[in-house]
Amino acid sequence: MFKIKKFLAISTLVFFATSYVSSFSAIKESLTVKQEVKMLGVFSEPKVYPVGMIESFGKGCKKFFCRAQKATKKMSIVFNRGSEYHQRHPGAQLYALAQFELYYLQQLKKNEKKIQKFIAAWPDKKHGKTIVSLIKLNKSREKMRKALGMDLNTSAEEAMKRYWIMGDFLEKGEIKKQKINRDIKKREKLLAKYKKAVSIFNSALKDKEYENLYDEIQKK
């Protein structure tokens, strides 16, 4: 009786231990971590800004810090607006994407030393949390750029220029209001909710592949 108990206990132990270890089996090698960090890029202050963007900063705001602060504030307001606002202001979203570029650069500048320390100390996990949050931000930047046919090799100046030109272009159109049937409106809202739910869970599935990498960087 005792032998059976012992056998069962050991089997259970082995099962859980194996599945625990296998949850880490997909961990990417150290090289991948370094590559990801390299992909964050290096801070370099933009030399050129779109004219409209400079105007949006105001006359007294000439230093990078001030510009990045203002851009971040404006960006977060626009990103939180509802779909009706974006229908009425078709260029706003694209201007916000240009502002996001500045926000990212500011984050790079702010965490420059932490990135260097992380690289120097790796595989010791110094400032792992900051690095993971920067990697996530960079992945968002990549997705946003991809929507307009750019990638991480595109310079921040070029990306801002493109977003701004497209924003200006869309703003030149004439906004027309039309009456919508109430039942169609209800269906439109439900469809948007449905699409959002699918999109969020699909992103979670896609992000899962990076979870192990993030754990490797930040969990001690």
Next chain:
Amino acid sequence: MKTINLIYKKLSGIKQFIYLSLVIFFSILNSLYGADDLEKQYKDFTKETDKISKQFNSLPPDTSVESTIIDEAIREMDKVLEFANQSYRENKAEITEMTLTYIDRSLADISKLTSKEYSNDLSVIDMTNLPKEDFQEIMEISKQMKDNKKEKMVSLVESMTAIEKEGINLFQVSKNLNELGVDTLNFEDIAKVVSENSSLKEDVLNAAKKGISEKDYAKQLETIAEAERFGIAESTAKVAAAAASQGLTKDAMPTLETMQSELFDATAHNAAMAEMAAEIASGDIGSDNAKAEAAASYSESDRDDQKAKSDADAESTATEADPG
């Protein structure tokens, strides 16, 4: 002897206690590093989609054609969603991901049936008044968006082929949606993908055959043959290669001169731009978690005229450069 027995019993008890503690310890670790967060997100997802499904079912039937189409299309999507749930429960993450991408794309197409309260009329823009550099930039972005769209289409068809092997025929679902009146992936789209990616042809045809009638299958074959005969991709590639060999950086985009000439179809261009604008507006490129991939596309049919002109343009340039 009695004492030895007592010690032995106590030791056995401690041993069992240690085994039990270890089992509990690993169980906790396993739950911490296992499916944890994703499982929670899955629960939220099913809760939300169940709620939406109930809300759809409780909507009063509407007299408008669009509403009827939307309701029918959602019922069609419910089957696909059920399959995605089943795949997830069977730990088929990749298939779940592909199916969700298909649902996402189909929902976007269904949404096009609902008109937006505000629309952006770009036909009022005088393209000739735009700064030359801005104009070129907009054209370049449009081209890259089109390339993105094409890439996504190939990936979607590949996914549909893989999903068919797992139990649901999305070629059939797309066909049903089209028959309902939803402008979504159709025979022409599939033909275009297959004619430009011959390695996919056999698998796609096998998958499609199982989901559609013989008559429709014959139609699909005919459409593919037509696309191959037409050879859009091949001719464009040849033109580009000929131009490149002469040191020209010509691509499928019309030149600024072409666009500013009297021949340029400004109405078609504006319509295409308007569609692009609507896609940007309806997409979520600006959301805080940056799900930008659903952003924009550029209507191919609206640009056919411009593309043809551009091809002709490039061909004549290449011929002039190398008459032999």
